Amino acid sequence: MTTSLPRPDRIRRAIELLRNDTTDKFDDVFGFSADEFIDPALAQEERDYVFGRVPSIVAHGNEIAKTYDFITVQMPRNNVLVVRQKDGGVKAFVNLCRHRGALIEENEKGRCRVFSCPYHRWSYDPDGSLRMITRDNTFGEIDRSRYGLVELPCEERHGFIWVVDNAQASINVAEWLGPEMDAILAGYHLDELVCFRAAGFDEPTNWKIMQDAFLDGYHIQYAHPNSAGKIIHTNVMAFEDFGRHCRFIAPRKSIDRWLEEDPGDQPLDPYVTETHFLLPNSTLLRQPDHFQLLTFRPHPTDPKKSRMEQRLMVPSVEASGIDKDHWNNRWEKNWQILLTVLHSEDFPLLRNSQHGMGSADAGDMLLGRNEVANQVYHREIRKLLAEGRAAASR
Ligand code: FES
Numbered sequence: 370m371t372t373s374l375p376r377p378d379r380i381r382r383a384i385e386l387l388r389n390d391t392t393d394k395f396d397d398v399f400g401f402s403a404d405e406f407i408d409p410a411l412a413q414e415e416r417d418y419v420f421g422r423v424p425s426i427v428a429h430g431n432e433i434a435k436t437y438d439f440i441t442v443q444m445p446r447n448n449v450l451v452v453r454q455k456d457g458g459v460k461a462f463v464n465l466c467r468h469r470g471a472l473i474e475e476n477e478k479g480r481c482r483v484f485s486c487p488y489h490r491w492s493y494d495p496d497g498s499l500r501m502i503t504r505d506n507t508f509g510e511i512d513r514s515r516y517g518l519v520e521l522p523c524e525e526r527h528g529f530i531w532v533v534d535n536a537q538a539s540i541n542v543a544e545w546l547g548p549e550m551d552a553i554l555a556g557y558h559l560d561e562l563v564c565f566r567a568a569g570f571d572e573p574t575n576w577k578i579m580q581d582a583f584l585d586g587y588h589i590q591y592a593h594p595n596s597a598g599k600i601i602h603t604n605v606m607a608f609e610d611f612g613r614h615c616r617f618i619a620p621r622k623s624i625d626r627w628l629e630e631d632p633g634d635q636p637l638d639p640y641v642t643e644t645h646f647l648l649p650n651s652t653l654l655r656q657p658d659h660f661q662l663l664t665f666r667p668h669p670t671d672p673k674k675s676r677m678e679q680r681l682m683v684p685s686v687e688a689s690g691i692d693k694d695h696w697n698n699r700w701e702k703n704w705q706i707l708l709t710v711l712h713s714e715d716f717p718l719l720r721n722s723q724h725g726m727g728s729a730d731a732g733d734m735l736l737g738r739n740e741v742a743n744q745v746y747h748r749e750i751r752k753l754l755a756e757g758r759a760a761a762s763r
């Protein structure tokens with residue numbers, strides 16, 4: 370396995386794997402069972418011990434660029450409101466009124482100076498503090514400082530907004546990423562990119578079935594014969610395991626011109642996609658000229674449902690040096706291709722997998738030695754669950 374070689378060397382390693390018709394591999398296959406995708410008790414543990422304990426990405430900072438811009442996000446444990454603050458920072462709150470629990474903000478996105486509850490019109494400032502109680506001469510004396518919106522741990526780092534879905538927890542994204550992945554993300558300057566599009570898809574499929582498909586270099590030519598399969602090599606990954614997160618280089622077919630000939634000092638970036646798995650639930654794809662983020666969240670109650678979000682992060686119009694229409698057309702075309710592959714190829718297949726996992730006699734299943742990123746994902750989720758169980762029983 371590759372360990373922290375410079376990028377040109379990692380790409381050369383991918384060429385070497387391709388020449389030898391192989392891929393980086395773990396020593397053993399990895400077993401799992403179908404009930405991991407349908408068991409409500411396990412789903413509850415995943416919500417509490419994974420999303421309730423560790424940071425995950427909820428947006429790119431550019432999506433709430435201006436003061437008092439907000440988004441709402443259904444996290445596994447809480448419905449969350451994320452607001453850009455006056456000082457440029459971000460805060461996240463449980464999206465719920467402290468009077469009698471009405472949803473404070475119904476919209477997915479917007480800008481708001483005062484969040485006002487539709488039920489009895491209590492209102493809250495963008496920093497979460499309780500601003501006004503209607504008819505307060507009749508309501509009764511309360512300590513208003515105790516009835517602001519409930520705040521969740523939230524941090525902006527490497528251009529993304531991260532949340533731990535638990536008001537009792539704390540957040541430290543650098544520590545969570547670890548020195549390797551933190552340095553890798555810092556090197557990408559993702560905060561300088563703009564989020565061209567972000568979209569969410571609610572699917573009748575467990576979040577792990579979804580996440581697995583987007584760490585998988587093995588299915589490409591079989592499930593995507595007329596799209597991705599024509600462009601990217603199947604089952605070739607130059608892989609690095611960082612112990613919690615991982616990344617791998619997958620060569621494009623255009624790299625084949627360097628199979629016979631030595632590329633010398635030629636830049637090899639246009640010939641690969643580099644995929645980063647950020648535990649617990651994101652795939653960050655580094656393409657030659659842009660980044661794509663895929664995020665997978667369990668449904669708050671149903672193990673057979675999840676939401677996937679896709680984001681396209683690209684250089685701004687100014688940084689690209691092309692005119693706005695050209696820029697728009699270019700990325701819109703790219704976005705539409707991504708959507709088509711998702712909706713017509715991946716999603717139907719994965720819905721059927723979910724259906725299959727419901728079989729009473731599904732039997733044991735396996736990840737191969739070649740399914741390295743999937744092995745890391747399942748290994749690390751199991752580790753988090755074990756830690757959560759241990760902490761809960763103390
Ligand atoms: S529930 Fe919000 S003001 Fe009553």
Ligand SMILES: [Fe+2]
Nearest residue numbers: 582592593715
């Ligand atoms: Fe796929």
